[in-house]
Amino acid sequence: MQRKPALGSQGWANRLAALTPQMVLLPTLIAALVYVVIFSLWTLWISVSQSTLLPNMAYGGFGEYASLWKSKRWIVSYQNLFLFGALYVSGSIFFGTLLAILIDQRVRYESVWRTIFLYPLAVSFIVTGTVWRWIFHPQTGVELALQDLGWIAAKFDWITDRDMAIYVVVFTGIWHASGFAMALILAGLRSVDGDLVKAAQIDGASMPRIYRKVVLPTIWPIFVAVTVVLLQFAIKTYDLVVALTQGGPGVSTTVPAIVVYDLMFQRGQIAQGAAAAVMILVALALVLVPYALWSGWRARKEARSHG
Amino acid sequence: MKLTNKAKLLGASVLGAMTAASVAGAEPKTNMMHQWAQGSEAAAIAKLGEMYEAAGGTWEQTAISGHTSNTLAKLRSDVVAGNAPAAVQLKGPEIAEWNAIGATANLDELAAAEGWDNVVAPELVSVMKPTGSWVAAPMNIHRVNWLYSSPKILNELGLEVPKTWDEFNAACDKITAAGYTCIAHGAADWSDTTTFDSVVYGMDIDLYRKAFQEADVEAMRSQGMIDAFAQLRKMVGYMDDGINGRSWEQSMTMTMSGEAAFFLMGDWTVASANLAGFVEGEDYYCSQTPVNWGGNGFILNADSVVFFNQKDEDYIEGQKLLASIIMSPEFQVTFNVAKGSIPSRTDVDLSVGGFTQCQQQGLEDLKASVEEGTLVRSMAHNMTVLQKYRGAMMEVITEFVADDSITPEEAANQLADAVELQS
Secondary structure, three states: OOOOOOOOHHHHHHHHHHHHHHHHHHHHHHHHHHHHHHHHHHHHHHHOEOOOOOOOOOEOOOHHHHHHHHOHHHHHHHHHHHHHHHHHHHHHHHHHHHHHHHHOOOOOOHHHHHHHHHHHHHOOHHHHHHHHHHHHOOOOOHHHHHHHOOOOOOOOOHHHOOOOHHHHHHHHHHHHHHHHHHHHHHHHHHHOOHHHHHHHHHOOOOHHHHHHHHHHHHOHHHHHHHHHHHHHHHHOOOHHHHHHOOOOOOOOOOOHHHHHHHHHHHOOOHHHHHHHHHHHHHHHHHHHHHHHHHHHHHHHHHHHHHO | OHHHHHHHHHHHHHHHHHHHHOOOOOOOEEEEEEOOOOHHHHHHHHHHHHHHHHOOOEEEEEEOOOOHHHHHHHHHHHHHOOOOOOEEEEOOHHHHHHHHOOOEOOOHHHHHHHOHHHHEOHHHHHHHOOOOOOOEEEOOEEEOOEEEEOHHHHHHHOOOOOOOHHHHHHHHHHHHHOOOEEEOOOEOHHHHHHHHHHHHHHHOHHHHHHHHHOOOHHHHOOHHHHHHHHHHHHHHHOEOOOOEOOOHHHHHHHHHOOOEEEEEEOOHHHHHHHHOOOOEOOOEEEEEOOOOOOOOOEEEEOOEEEEEOOOOHHHHHHHHHHHHHHOOHHHHHHHHHHHOOEOOEOOOOOOOOOOOHHHHHHHHHHHHHHHHOOEEEOOOOOOOOOHHHHHHHHHHHHHHHHOOOOOHHHHHHHHHHHHHHHO
């Protein structure tokens, strides 16, 4: 039962106090509305307009989408988005969790280890890409080193191999992001109540089992946060690929962001570039909409079982 | 020499001042947008600014470093905002595109007074005059079809610099057998296409004109194009397995230090090679890439400045002054010595002012190829077709280089399909 607010000045003050949070949030809300919703709709309209070198708002139909999906480079890059996104996010979380658990064992010089593993995140994508290009390139990196050591037949040329080059990008991405995942997950592990672990130990559970069944499930919101952050890294990946492989060999490691940039700013095809940008949004929706439905369903189910 | 140059400079200043004085009360001003923010190119542009101020103008510049697309993005937003810059460094078909939307200024009066039509290479004139009027001033001419060879390897194996593609292949067979890399190459869409420019041009000049200058899809599907792709496939076989992820400067060093025999690249190589301490005639020879039809060939690339419509009388006067200085022999010499290219006017004497042998050779070959009617513009360097066609073609060519399961027939069809898709 809700108490009826008393009439008079005190009622207004109360109502104002209740409204304050909304009023503080309002500017952010408007900014988000303009930047996300309005600009997304704007891009959608541009993609079906007659724009070429300059934006032209006259309706031009869905031809640009058709052309886009006939382009081999776009299809390769779209596949790469899903392949790279899936492997990059899951790989980073896997290695991040592993590192976090190892560091959680109260190792000596913990802060040193933490710094070492977090360090890659402080290195820009351009530098990361350039350095790993040297390491992976057969004539400057690992292959050369092995051959200089006397193993003449050594061969390590993934970066020049059409089928393997995308995994070079995935590997480098994971190297870059694992530390970030580790830091967040470690913070989560530290927040787990120690009594919970002790209780499990008393019950005779082994450490791996405790982590799998007790500790990690309790910090699942952290995994969601890490996934969301990494997912948006994956979708806007541009500079890493440009520095590492330039989208090559051929077009085999091109990602959608590169195609959008080329179409819009280099080739004077603003409409087709906007169409490509819309397709990136669709890719994101393909991942996020099922997730939203699933979590909604889960929340309802939990509410029922507790109710 | 120094004195003569100064005297010429003075001449240009006077001429500039006279042009400027033609409209009473207007003070020439300009703001030039360009992408040369660093190194010798920035220094060359600074020189342009000095000459402009010496001639009585007020000089401002907007340097946007990095890729050309950054310049285009800024230009686009300025034009949409109704605030077009007075002068912008742009090239090739982009000039025609901006001209087509009516954004460019008209320089016919000045061009007629200074006789540009008689001194600029004919293939270049058509680019500067997309619809019959001068809207841009060319700053230089780059030659794309240079073949750099290693004297060390050629002498050791007793080989001559190849003149035709058959000779080139025969030389490569010998060089590969001797354990050297024949072609130094760094794979990227533009560099693969630069090589292919020379291949198509050298094998069939009419095919080059139809396919790469006019974007004729029938020509792209023809037997000639299939043969050209087959030659490119052969050449990829003459390269080593480290072409991916290698820069063109590294490829240049491979040839000039005697690890690889040949390197196909434009004349900006000359400026970099000399800067790196390599010596013409000792560390490298320069010659035109092989042609099967005999004679002199020249694939042209040029930087230019496009002038946009202005309302302010001061800026209109400023454009005329700037164009006049860019077209002056003095500026053309200073700028091109730094850039490794040759002046866009064919009447400049290159034996003075610090031009290298290769640059002087370039100018002679240019004149000869104008004579013989073999001069063409470079597709790889954005001098012929619209960016959307060029981009589509570059994708096919670079894929062909990277993926040896694509046959020449497939590649020729893909090239045509990719272009048809964009039209």
